[in-house]
Amino acid sequence: MTLVLWSYQLMDHSPNSQSRQFFDTALKSFPFVTAVLPSLKERKWPLSPYRKLSKRVEWLRKYLDITPGECVAFYYAHDASSEHTAQAFMQALSAKRNICYGDSPGFLYPPTKPPAPTFDISLRGLKHLFWFSRVNIANDWITAETALTVIDFDDLDCSLPYPEHTIIPSEILVQTLTTLKRFFAPVLQLEQDIGTRSKTEPTWLLILSNFTSSKLTDESDELELYVQICKEHVAPGGTILIKKHAGTPAAFVEQLVQRLDSYHAKKLPERLDSLPIEFLGHVLESCGIISVSSASALLSLLQAPHLIHALTAQNIEKFFRPAYKDYMTLANEKILKKTRHTLPTLRSTPLRTE
Numbered sequence: 166m167t168l169v170l171w172s173y174q175l176m177d178h179s180p181n182s183q184s185r186q187f188f189d190t191a192l193k194s195f196p197f198v199t200a201v202l203p204s205l206k207e208r209k210w211p212l213s214p215y216r217k218l219s220k221r222v223e224w225l226r227k228y229l230d231i232t233p234g235e236c237v238a239f240y241y242a243h244d245a246s247s248e249h250t251a252q253a254f255m256q257a258l259s260a261k262r263n264i265c266y267g268d269s270p271g272f273l274y275p276p277t278k279p280p281a282p283t284f285d286i287s288l289r290g291l292k293h294l295f296w297f298s299r300v301n302i303a304n305d306w307i308t309a310e311t312a313l314t315v316i317d318f319d320d321l322d323c324s325l326p327y328p329e330h331t332i333i334p335s336e337i338l339v340q341t342l343t344t345l346k347r348f349f350a351p352v353l354q355l356e357q358d359i360g361t362r363s364k365t366e367p368t369w370l371l372i373l374s375n376f377t378s379s380k381l382t383d384e385s386d387e388l389e390l391y392v393q394i395c396k397e398h399v400a401p402g403g404t405i406l407i408k409k410h411a412g413t414p415a416a417f418v419e420q421l422v423q424r425l426d427s428y429h430a431k432k433l434p435e436r437l438d439s440l441p442i443e444f445l446g447h448v449l450e451s452c453g454i455i456s457v458s459s460a461s462a463l464l465s466l467l468q469a470p471h472l473i474h475a476l477t478a479q480n481i482e483k484f485f486r487p488a489y490k491d492y493m494t495l496a497n498e499k500i501l502k503k504t505r506h507t508l509p510t511l512r513s514t515p516l517r518t519e
Contacts, residue, residue, distance in 0.1 A: 167200075171212060187440065191348065214247075217298075222257045239258050240265070270463035308328065311331060359445075370442075372455065449468075449469040
């Protein structure tokens with residue numbers, strides 16, 4: 166089995182990146198997996214999403230040294246970005262089966278070719294026209310026939326050609342996390358340190374999203390969103406640990422820590438930035454958890470007893486761009502609904518410092 170890593174963060178492909186270190190460590194649990202991580206130069210040029218899809222396909226066939234049709238199954242992470250890197254791999258491999266994982270932990274998108282954009286003389290219109298030129302290939306658009314997700318958000322439009330949906334049992338999720346964690350000593354030490362602290366002082370873990378990077382809002386509004394949420398749920402003087410999102414710049418987190426000056430706020434150690442929050446099982450059990458994304462539904466499966474999904478309809482109306490308010494409202498309702506269903510003991514009253 167071969168695992169090929171492509172990251173939208175260019176520097177993940179640098180020689181000593183945290184992502185490289187993460188996979189080197191994680192794959193010790195799975196000796197039958199061979200990891201292939203293209204170099205920074207390969208990621209910036211032949212595998213760049215700014216390059217035409219057909220050119221990426223040609224390069225991948227040589228790079229992977231595989232004859233189309235030889236691959237038994239191709240698994241890929243499914244998202245709604247316009248980069249279409251997975252399509253480049255599917256075109257190059259012509260695998261017998263194509264299987265996608267839902268956008269963590271379970272959102273799915275129609276696996277259809279991007280439609281030709283309408284003529285629109287604007288920056289947005291020109292951008293859409295450019296991206297369409299990158300994927301305007303003669304070959305048939307390849308789609309996954311099966312999708313694997315941890316949670317079923319029940320949000321699929323039956324009129325669209327979604328792949329067949331299979332739910333990964335939660336016990337498999339827990340077992341996999343347990344297997345992976347054995348090789349991450351810093352995680353085990355951090356869990357112990359935070360667990361000891363939380364016994365003497367209420368401690369909160371704030372999980373950031375990437376709303377600014379996703380163009381759903383701007384930096385100032387996202388910062389203010391987190392500040393308002395902390396004011397609502399944590400009393401002044403409380404301890405707040407910040408878990409950075411993979412797509413969040415370090416400078417953003419520094420600004421947030423400064424804005425949370427009425428708390429003991431600090432970022433989790435940098436060496437843990439590339440690790441999924443689900444690794445911190447004991448922390449999830451002992452601390453208050455503040456989440457604003459679909460992570461809430463996933464953490465519900467892990468039985469975090471002090472979990473609060475803090476994003477509200479009022480937050481969306483106040484802090485998000487008008488073009489995305491309806492989208493965010495619908496997505497947030499799905500998350501809230503599934504979070505409540507999977508965690509009946511969800512606390513409605515936050516922990517407070519005395």
